[in-house]
Amino acid sequence: xxxxxxxxxxxxxxxxxxxxxxxxxxxxxxxxxxxxxxxxxxxxxxxxxxxxxxxxxxxxxxxxxxxxxxxxxxxxxxxxxxxxxxxxxxxxxxxxxxxxxxxxxxxxxxxxxxxxxxxxxxxxxxxxxxxxxxxxxxxxxxxxxxxxxxxxxxxxxxxxxxxxxxxxxxxxxxxxxxxxxxxxxxxxxxxxxxxxxxxxxxxxxxxxxxxxxxxxxxxxxxxxxxxxxxxxxxxxxxxxxxxxxxxxxxxxxxxxxxxxxxxxxxxxxxxxxxxxxxxxxxxxxxxxxxxxxxxxxxxxxxxxxxxxxxxxxxxxxxxxxxxxxxxxxxxxxxxxxxxxxxxxxxxxxxxxxxxxxxxxxxxxxxxxxxxxxxxxxxxxxxxxxxxxxxxxxxxxxxxxxxxxxxxxxxx
Amino acid sequence: xxxxxxxxxxxxxxxxxxxxxxxxxxxxxxxxxxxxxxxxxxxxxxxxxxxxxxxxxxxxxxxxxxxxxxxxxxxxxxxxxxxxxxxxxxxxxxxxxxxxxxxxxxxxxxxxxxxxxxxxxxxxxxxxxxxxxxxxxxxxxxxxxxxxxxxxxxxxxxxxxxxxxxxxxxxxxxxxxxxxxxxxxxxxxxxxxxxxxxxxxxxxxxxxxxxxxxxxxxxxxxxxxxxxxxxxxxxxxxxxxxxxxxxxxxxxxxxxxxxxxxxxxxxxxxxxxxxxxxxxxxxxxxxxxxxxxxxxxxxxxxxxxxxxxxxxxxxxxxxxxxxxxxxxxxxxxxxxxxxxxxxxxxxxxxxxxxxxxxxxxxxxxxxxxxxxxxxxxxxxxxxxxxxxxxxxxxxxxxxxxxxxxxxxxxxxxxxxxxxxxxxxxxxxxxxxxxxxxxxxxxxxxxxxxxxxxxxxxxxxxxxxxxxxxxxxxxxxxxxxxxxxxxxxxxxxxxxxxxxxxxxxxxxxxxxxxxxxxxxxxxxxxxxxxxxxx
Numbered sequence: 040x041x042x043x044x045x046x047x048x049x050x051x052x053x054x055x056x057x058x059x060x061x062x063x064x065x066x067x068x069x070x071x072x073x074x075x076x077x078x079x080x081x082x083x084x085x086x087x088x089x090x091x092x093x094x095x096x097x098x099x100x101x102x103x104x105x106x107x108x109x110x111x112x113x114x115x116x117x118x119x120x121x122x123x124x125x126x127x128x129x130x131x132x133x134x135x136x137x138x139x140x141x142x143x144x145x146x147x148x149x150x151x152x153x154x155x156x157x158x159x160x161x162x163x164x165x166x167x168x169x170x171x172x173x174x175x176x177x178x179x180x181x182x183x184x185x186x187x188x189x190x191x192x193x194x195x196x197x198x199x200x201x202x203x204x205x206x207x208x209x210x211x212x213x214x215x216x217x218x219x220x221x222x223x224x225x226x227x228x229x230x231x232x233x234x235x236x237x238x239x240x241x242x243x244x245x246x247x248x249x250x251x252x253x254x255x256x257x258x259x260x261x262x263x264x265x266x267x268x269x270x271x272x273x274x275x276x277x278x279x280x281x282x283x284x285x286x287x288x289x290x291x292x293x294x295x296x297x298x299x300x301x302x303x304x305x306x307x308x309x310x311x312x313x314x315x316x317x318x319x320x321x322x323x324x325x326x327x328x329x330x331x332x333x334x335x336x337x338x339x340x341x342x343x344x345x346x347x348x349x350x351x352x353x354x355x356x357x358x359x360x361x362x363x364x365x366x367x368x369x370x371x372x373x374x375x376x377x378x379x380x381x382x383x384x385x386x387x388x389x390x391x392x393x394x395x396x397x398x399x400x401x402x403x404x405x406x407x408x409x410x411x412x413x414x415x416x417x418x419x420x421x422x423x424x425x426x427x428x429x430x431x432x433x434x435x436x437x438x439x440x441x442x443x444x445x446x447x448x449x450x
Numbered sequence: 451x452x453x454x455x456x457x458x459x460x461x462x463x464x465x466x467x468x469x470x471x472x473x474x475x476x477x478x479x480x481x482x483x484x485x486x487x488x489x490x491x492x493x494x495x496x497x498x499x500x501x502x503x504x505x506x507x508x509x510x511x512x513x514x515x516x517x518x519x520x521x522x523x524x525x526x527x528x529x530x531x532x533x534x535x536x537x538x539x540x541x542x543x544x545x546x547x548x549x550x551x552x553x554x555x556x557x558x559x560x561x562x563x564x565x566x567x568x569x570x571x572x573x574x575x576x577x578x579x580x581x582x583x584x585x586x587x588x589x590x591x592x593x594x595x596x597x598x599x600x601x602x603x604x605x606x607x608x609x610x611x612x613x614x615x616x617x618x619x620x621x622x623x624x625x626x627x628x629x630x631x632x633x634x635x636x637x638x639x640x641x642x643x644x645x646x647x648x649x650x651x652x653x654x655x656x657x658x659x660x661x662x663x664x665x666x667x668x669x670x671x672x673x674x675x676x677x678x679x680x681x682x683x684x685x686x687x688x689x690x691x692x693x694x695x696x697x698x699x700x701x702x703x704x705x706x707x708x709x710x711x712x713x714x715x716x717x718x719x720x721x722x723x724x725x726x727x728x729x730x731x732x733x734x735x736x737x738x739x740x741x742x743x744x745x746x747x748x749x750x751x752x753x754x755x756x757x758x759x760x761x762x763x764x765x766x767x768x769x770x771x772x773x774x775x776x777x778x779x780x781x782x783x784x785x786x787x788x789x790x791x792x793x794x795x796x797x798x799x800x801x802x803x804x805x806x807x808x809x810x811x812x813x814x815x816x817x818x819x820x821x822x823x824x825x826x827x828x829x830x831x832x833x834x835x836x837x838x839x840x841x842x843x844x845x846x847x848x849x850x851x852x853x854x855x856x857x858x859x860x861x862x863x864x865x866x867x868x869x870x871x872x873x874x875x876x877x878x879x880x881x882x883x884x885x886x887x888x889x890x891x892x893x894x895x896x897x898x899x900x901x902x903x904x905x906x907x908x909x910x911x912x913x914x915x916x917x918x919x920x921x922x923x924x925x926x927x928x929x930x931x932x933x934x935x936x937x938x939x940x941x942x943x944x945x946x947x948x949x950x951x952x953x954x955x956x957x958x959x960x961x962x963x964x965x966x967x968x969x970x971x972x973x974x975x976x977x978x979x980x981x982x983x
């Protein structure tokens with residue numbers, strides 16, 4: 040029995056030593072200078088090709104890790120430093136939260152590179168309460184537009200035309216929608232923004248320094264309240280209906296049960312494959328221009344690059360390499376979004392994306408301050424309450440309630 | 451399939467069916483058993499060694515100590531022969547510590563902090579980040595193509611070429627010195643060579659990362675040229691100065707002093723420097739629950755709805771499950787198996803999928819339910835109907851569970867009891883009320899309590915079906931169907947700058963006490979039931 044136990048002990052020790060060697064080799068292999076990048080599944084291949092190009096020139100390794108785009112912002116705060124990325128793909132409206140958490144590093148673009156970007160894209164990635172800095176290099180832009188089925192209706196020049204065309208179409212057949220714009224029970228302030236801006240609403244005002252001011256909330260601006268009766272009218276005639284969710288809206292348009300659909304470039308492939316004849320325009324002016332929210336995506340350098348000793352390398356990749364027209368064009372070709380770099384935009388052609396681009400004129404970047412977290416639900420719900428058909432709340436009171444609630448939450 | 455079949459069958463052989471387990475257990479003491487034991491222990495030790503490597507690499511010393519202790523305990527216990535009960539207790543204890551105690555300790559710890567957006571890092575890291583972001587490129591500040599290099603004496607210097615004028619310089623911590631034109635050569639990657647200097651490249655360059663970050667070439671005033679990337683540098687001017695002695699930030703332009711406000715931020719009046727840091731705030735989160743009208747306002751209303759929701763889901767599903775079980779318990783029923791399988795379907799489909807499907811089915815204008823029955827009921831858009839929908843869908847998901855449980859409980863009731871009751875002249879209703887129900891309850895009441903506690907915190911059902919909506923006028927956070935836990939979630943993501951984990955942890959601790967109290971009271975009540983046996 041004694042001998043048996045000794046054999047057992049020896050076996051266990053041998054196994055453990057083997058494991059130690061295995062762990063040791065894994066550890067040794069990971070010691071080369073490596074820049075880790077988080078990118079989403081769709082853009083992984085393109086980012087890898089670009090990153091490899093840069094890495095070969097600089098003589099370093101890159102490791103592109105697929106990370107669900109929607110989770111990058113929050114996971115960056117909880118990831119263990121050793122597994123953390125040095126560079127992330129990011130949406131501009133995360134800037135405030137990431138900077139306030141101290142998770143990303145301020146960047147400086149060269150004067151020559153700056154000139155190649157529309158000012159709003161750089162502004163969208165800039166944040167600071169006391170000191171404003173740039174935290175991301177824009178690579179792609181996106182916005183929603185009004186997709187018109189030109190076989191069914193004419194492209195409207197004025198909002199009155201849109202209204203009458205849409206309602207005539209709706210009354211042609213039971214089950215038809217007037218304007219297919221997605222809301223659902225939880226609301227969708229993003230897709231409703233053209234209506235919101237057209238009525239004269241805004242989210243946050245700007246202070247003297249040009250920064251967004253979370254204490255100036257325009258969800259119930261005087262102009263919006265003055266025009267809120269229009270919403271009640273649209274609800275009554277069924278121009279928009281909050282019970283339409285994203286799949287209902289998409290199906291209705293594709294099955295020719297809706298002639299107008301408000302959507303963005305993420306559906307450009309769906310549109311191209313639909314076989315429908317369509318044109319994308321900005322929604323006609325209501326009382327003010329019905330501009331969409333602008334979204335900018337790009338790359339950021341995380342604070343972990345510091346811990347990993349690759350801060351200067353990561354910044355070189357993001358500010359010097361990814362800002363280049365050639366890099367941006369390569370990314371735009373696969374990702375289905377217009378490149379942010381103006382030079383790259385000139386050489387890029389995609390008929391659908393170009394139309395979405397035109398629909399962005401005068402658009403407003405989504406506010407990038409963390410207080411925006413408090414706005415989405417309330418503003419979305421104000422629309423849901425006032426456009427749910429029978430029993431809807433008067434728009435002026437829903438928007439007033441939303442504004443009060445947002446102010447309460449921001450505190 | 452009633453219990454009578456098993457008890458009336460004669461058992462001629464002395465080997466009952468249940469003997470397999472003891473036989474299996476006894477085989478573990480043989481040579482095969484020892485081999486399996488060695489393999490499992492080796493595996494556990496190998497995993498521990500591997501984990502120790504990773505943990506040491508990341509400098510988690512406490513975790514290393516815990517790992518070493520746990521591994522030693524496992525080895526000693528399973529090599530020894532005397533401590534049999536401990537062999538069974540240890541794995542359970544380890545898992546309980548890992549999956550129950552640690553999260554609870556962590557939640558309690560967080561509840562007493564300001565952990566939220568803007569307050570996730572340490573004070574030291576926050577100060578470092580503020581110093582970094584306070585550097586501003588001045589208007590018309592110079593930008594340079596840069597390469598770190600070594601001079602003749604091996605000192606680190608920066609070779610700089612002005613991006614606009616193309617003038618060459620060498621930068622040291624003392625200042626900027628011009629270099630003759632033509633002495634610096636560039637290529638597509640930046641500066642390639644500089645006469646009289648050795649450009650630092652490859653691994654030597656990458657190792658300089660931390661050095662480059664603090665390297666500054668003073669120009670005029672407090673301006674300095676600082677490396678940004680491995681190939682460029684920018685003239686920067688600081689806007690804030692950290693006074694380590696006083697522990698305050700001073701704004702250079704107007705001398706404004708940003709003081710530590712004790713709540714994890716440097717503030718000057720209403721101005722606040724970001725990031726702040728995570729720090730203890732005592733009972734602030736708990737007092738917010740009591741005082742802040744935003745938090746306190748809907749608490750009672752949500753609490754009542756949570757109780758109504760959990761109670762009605764459990765009672766309705768239990769009643770229906772029991773009824774179905776009794777109906778299908780009849781011996782010799784045709785298609786019995788088919789009926790049983792059909793009832794189990796809601797349980798076989800992943801819950802989140804069913805919930806999303808139900809959300810579509812219940813859509814007022816486009817949903818199947820309203821269209822099929824020619825109804826016009828706002829299932830998800832009206833506060834009261836949404837509550838009905840929540841209870842109904844959760845009921846639909848829970849019935850199969852109680853059907854299974856009741857079926858088992860019914861089969862465990864000895865048939866003699868029913869027969870005796872019938873002989874004594876009891877009618878079916880009386881037998882059910884006096885005999886069947888109490889006996890079923892003995893077996894199922896702990897499960898009823900567990901199901902109640904589960905539904906009390908049934909985040910999935912509410913969140914995926916209604917998202918807590920529809921919203922209520924005059925109530926910013928809580929929707930009509932929000933239960934305490936989904937309300938906590940909303941509170942956490944949507945107040946202040948967002949993601950207030952501290953406040954959310956405080957609320958979840960309170961929820962824990964509510965559920966614990968209700969469960970404790972219920973359990974002591976069910977003790978009375980057990981006396982029937």
